[in-house]
């Protein structure tokens with residue numbers, strides 16, 4: 001991704017958070033990714049790591065209509081994906097999407113529901129889905145913009161994201177075409193190399 005594109009979408013996300021009165025912490029830990037696919041408008045996500053502790057993690061995310069976070073699962077992390085504002089479609093599979101569809105139970109806003117692998121759940125503001133390790137999920141807003149929360153057990157973005165598409169990388173290569181507005185989580189990883 002170009003740094004200019006990252007700067008623009010951070011400003012856009014900030015405006016949306018402000019509009020809906022989601023106050024950001026001081027020095028937010030921004031994370032912007034096109035999942036290495038170079039098609040940010042269709043496959044992309046803006047995230048802020050609000051807290052990352054050994055036992056738990058909380059993130060705030062922002063995406064635009066039809067901007068997908070591609071199908072993936074976590075082997076360790078259990079997470080709630082929560083709609084803070086907007087409408088979100090979450091497609092879920094019990095195992096790998098290519099496997100034969102099976103019925104399974106999933107918690108939607110705290111209540112067990114019986115669904116089938118590959119079903120798409122629609123969540124409105126305030127609603128959530130609980131994803132246990134191994135459940136593949138892909139999500140995208142149905143509203144023009146969506147503020148999405150994530151509350152989870154420990155998060156490990158370097159080692160605990162398993163995407164179906166083997167071409168996907170969790171972080172983007174960045175082309176420095178203008179000065180960075182913020183330091184991204186991935187810039188911090190680069191500094192440690």
Ligand SMILES: O=C(CO)[C@@H](O)[C@H](O)CO
Pocket residue numbers: 059069072079081137150157161170
């Ligand atoms: O787990 C999620 C979304 O399900 C995010 O925290 C990851 O960073 C996406 O790769």
